[in-house]
Amino acid sequence: MLETAAGATPLDVERLRRDFPVLDQEVNGRPLVYLDNAATSQKPVQVIEAIEAYYRSDNANVHRGIHELSRRATELYEGARKTVARYLGGVDPEEVIWTRGTTEAINLVAASWGGANLTEGDEILLSVMEHHSNLVPWQLVAERTGAQLRYLELNDDGTLRLDDLDGLLGERTRIVALTQVSNSLGTINPITEIARRVHDAGALLLVDGAQGAAHHGVDLTSLGADFYAFSGHKMCGPTGVGALWGRRELLESMPPWQGGGEMISLVERDHSTYAPIPHKFEAGTPNIAGAVGLAAAVEYLEQIGPAAILAHEQDLTRYAMERLQTLPAIRVFGPEDPSMRAGVVSFVLGDAHPHDISTILDSEGIAIRAGHHCTQLVMKHYGVSATARASFYLYNTRDEVDRLMDGLATVHSIFA
Numbered sequence: 001m002l003e004t005a006a007g008a009t010p011l012d013v014e015r016l017r018r019d020f021p022v023l024d025q026e027v028n029g030r031p032l033v034y035l036d037n038a039a040t041s042q043k044p045v046q047v048i049e050a051i052e053a054y055y056r057s058d059n060a061n062v063h064r065g066i067h068e069l070s071r072r073a074t075e076l077y078e079g080a081r082k083t084v085a086r087y088l089g090g091v092d093p094e095e096v097i098w099t100r101g102t103t104e105a106i107n108l109v110a111a112s113w114g115g116a117n118l119t120e121g122d123e124i125l126l127s128v129m130e131h132h133s134n135l136v137p138w139q140l141v142a143e144r145t146g147a148q149l150r151y152l153e154l155n156d157d158g159t160l161r162l163d164d165l166d167g168l169l170g171e172r173t174r175i176v177a178l179t180q181v182s183n184s185l186g187t188i189n190p191i192t193e194i195a196r197r198v199h200d201a202g203a204l205l206l207v208d209g210a211q212g213a214a215h216h217g218v219d220l221t222s223l224g225a226d227f228y229a230f231s232g233h234k235m236c237g238p239t240g241v242g243a244l245w246g247r248r249e250l251l252e253s254m255p256p257w258q259g260g261g262e263m264i265s266l267v268e269r270d271h272s273t274y275a276p277i278p279h280k281f282e283a284g285t286p287n288i289a290g291a292v293g294l295a296a297a298v299e300y301l302e303q304i305g306p307a308a309i310l311a312h313e314q315d316l317t318r319y320a321m322e323r324l325q326t327l328p329a330i331r332v333f334g335p336e337d338p339s340m341r342a343g344v345v346s347f348v349l350g351d352a353h354p355h356d357i358s359t360i361l362d363s364e365g366i367a368i369r370a371g372h373h374c375t376q377l378v379m380k381h382y383g384v385s386a387t388a389r390a391s392f393y394l395y396n397t398r399d400e401v402d403r404l405m406d407g408l409a410t411v412h413s414i415f416a
């Protein structure tokens with residue numbers, strides 16, 4: 001379901017900014033303006049302190065030891081799983097598998113589910129909008145199994161060509177893998193409607209929630225996904241931790257992906273039996289501090305409220321798009337209507353290469369991203385090799401958009 005941002009209480013951004021120590025610094029002699037949130041978000045003290053407290057007081061390996069610290073570490077680790085399950089709309093915590101992030105979660109499904117279920121001639125439906133993390137794992141499993149890849153194309157306004165969806169969903173379509181929010185265009189996809197059509201065709205739907213979980217909250221009880229992948233670091237949590245959610249019957253039917261400690265029930269010389277979900281998919285010592293940090297991030301975001309965060313981002317996006325349109329030779333990608341996008345604005349400016357734009361902005365203390373954003377198929381669709389991308393989060397302000405505009409005026413004056 002597309003969360004409606006209208007009517008949300010405005011954020012007290014000045015107060016929230018004090019939670020993020022990294023924002024309080026100068027870069028190249030100017031106060032830092034951090035507009036690279038689609039790549040990774042900054043971390044509030046609540047998250048930094050939760051990780052520090054874990055290492056200071058509770059660190060031990062989980063599940064294995066019958067001693068106080070191990071018991072505490074296990075409680076924190078499994079408690080974090082419950083917190084994440086609550087954030088995802090109150091799903092069963094046993095359906096939440098810790099991973100290193102979105103990339104690993106999608107690789108897990110492609111290798112485990114794909115390896116066990118795809119055969120020659122089966123079809124995997126992707127879109128041209130996908131991050132490489134939601135393309136390459138499917139290419140790898142297609143090569144191994146003989147499955148075919150098919151693609152939903154883009155409209156020029158940065159939305160998916162959904163009129164083509166029913167035609168692309170055939171008898172051989174086994175799985176559809178789509179992003180909830182585009183990291184290079186900002187487009188919010190109508191996942192619930194897509195899920196209905198995918199299920200009517202008898203296929204499964206994997207949703208890449210790397211941007212969605214961070215920027216507009218998730219209710220997996222109504223979204224309609226069969227698998228959902230996301231990363232902690234884009235939502236105020238630490239790097240190296242994220243999760244895969246999957247429907248229980250699917251996860252239970254899937255073979256383990258990686259083998260090792262923690263994921264077994266019994267090990268014999270020539271075979272093993274496996275632990276129940278979620279541990280069947282969690283081989284080796286996990287990122288315990290990462291899980292603790294992610295739970296603190298989730299609690300932080302819950303207190304603010306995903307609807308208020310999205311409303312704030314969309315306000316900044318609307319403001320940035322209005323101001324960008326005043327620049328000569330600007331080309332902004334993605335939906336024109338800011339309510340159809342999360343806080344991501346990609347653009348090119350005349351003949352200035354996006355890397356030069358980013359370098360000039362950096363000299364003024366403004367951090368944006370330049371490149372293909374791991375979406376080379378999107379770049380190809382628009383006939384560009386790269387874009388400049390500003391992406392907003394809960395701590396950004398209109399003043400920072402003004403600083404961006406001042407920086408772009410400098411870029412324009414250099415390249416005009």
Ligand SMILES: Cc1ncc(COP(=O)(O)O)c(C=O)c1O
Pocket residue numbers: 038039100101102103104131133134179181182183208210211231
């Ligand atoms: C839409 C999307 N999918 C997947 C990823 C990959 O996430 P991670 O590198 O955290 O695994 C990203 C990261 O930028 C993303 O934006």
